[in-house]
Amino acid sequence: MPTEADVAVWQGQWGAAPAGELLAWAASLGGGPLAVACSFSLEDCVVVDLLVGLGLRPRVFALDTGRLPEETYRCAEQVTARYGLSIAWYFPLASAVEALLGAKGAFSFRESLANRHECCGIRKVEPLRRALQGATAWVTGQRRAQSVTRGGLAAVEWDAANGGLLKLNPLAAWTRADVEAYAAEQQVPVHPLHQVGYPSIGCLPCTRAVEPGEDERAGRWWWEAAEHKECGLHARPVIEAR
Numbered sequence: 044m045p046t047e048a049d050v051a052v053w054q055g056q057w058g059a060a061p062a063g064e065l066l067a068w069a070a071s072l073g074g075g076p077l078a079v080a081c082s083f084s085l086e087d088c089v090v091v092d093l094l095v096g097l098g099l100r101p102r103v104f105a106l107d108t109g110r111l112p113e114e115t116y117r118c119a120e121q122v123t124a125r126y127g128l129s130i131a132w133y134f135p136l137a138s139a140v141e142a143l144l145g146a147k148g149a150f151s152f153r154e155s156l157a158n159r160h161e162c163c164g165i166r167k168v169e170p171l172r173r174a175l176q177g178a179t180a181w182v183t184g185q186r187r188a189q190s191v192t193r194g195g196l197a198a199v200e201w202d203a204a205n206g207g208l209l210k211l212n213p214l215a216a217w218t219r220a221d222v223e224a225y226a227a228e229q230q231v232p233v234h235p236l237h238q239v240g241y242p243s244i245g246c247l248p249c250t251r252a253v254e255p256g257e258d259e260r261a262g263r264w265w266w267e268a269a270e271h272k273e274c275g276l277h278a279r280p281v282i283e284a285r
């Protein structure tokens with residue numbers, strides 16, 4: 044099991060490695076298949092494609108918040124067919140959702156940042172913790188260029204928030220154009236909402252299309268300030284490379 048000290052060293056050694064090399068190295072550490080948190084955004088699908096292209100069988104999981112657009116399920120079916128992978132779906136605790144809706148209704152997340160974090164906590168963060176139990180490493184499709192909240196993203200991170208494990212962001216340095224070029228070349232499944240102005244994929248009531256020139260994540264929780272546009276899945280303590 045990697046330690047925080049290991050990850051600090053690896054940041055310096057592997058933080059600038061090309062995506063494929065980083066993933067191949069991480070797989071060589073052992074400890075079971077790499078876990079991929081897949082929202083079915085183009086970035087996440089590219090990560091799955093990279094891993095499969097290396098001859099690996101990642102454990103791909105998705106968080107069904109109960110508020111996803113139908114297009115996400117359609118893309119999931121495409122990913123399953125394209126890569127021969129089954130998706131492990133994780134749901135929020137029914138009792139927590141029932142209590143939330145009973146107390147605050149179906150759209151409490153629009154009323155305050157605290158309410159929004161509460162909803163994301165129940166529907167995303169808690170299921171993610173369960174999904175990562177027993178994993179030694181997980182992989183995301185996050186990129187630095189996506190938003191102001193991701194400008195300091197490292198390719199190799201220590202994830203203390205989910206019990207202490209290695210977290211890899213192999214596309215950290217990629218641009219949107221890099222992702223689209225790779226996806227076109229490798230015929231990666233494309234989420235239908237990407238084709239109608241949604242660069243970022245999330246829950247239906249909290250995601251809209253963006254206007255030309257807007258930040259890629261401007262359509263997520265569009266009623267909030269840019270620095271708040273994270274759901275809690277990517278709590279990020281800073282560690283220094285040694």
Ligand code: SF4
Nearest residue numbers: 152162163166246249
């Ligand atoms: S994105 Fe919106 S609906 Fe989805 S979990 Fe967060 S607040 Fe709730």
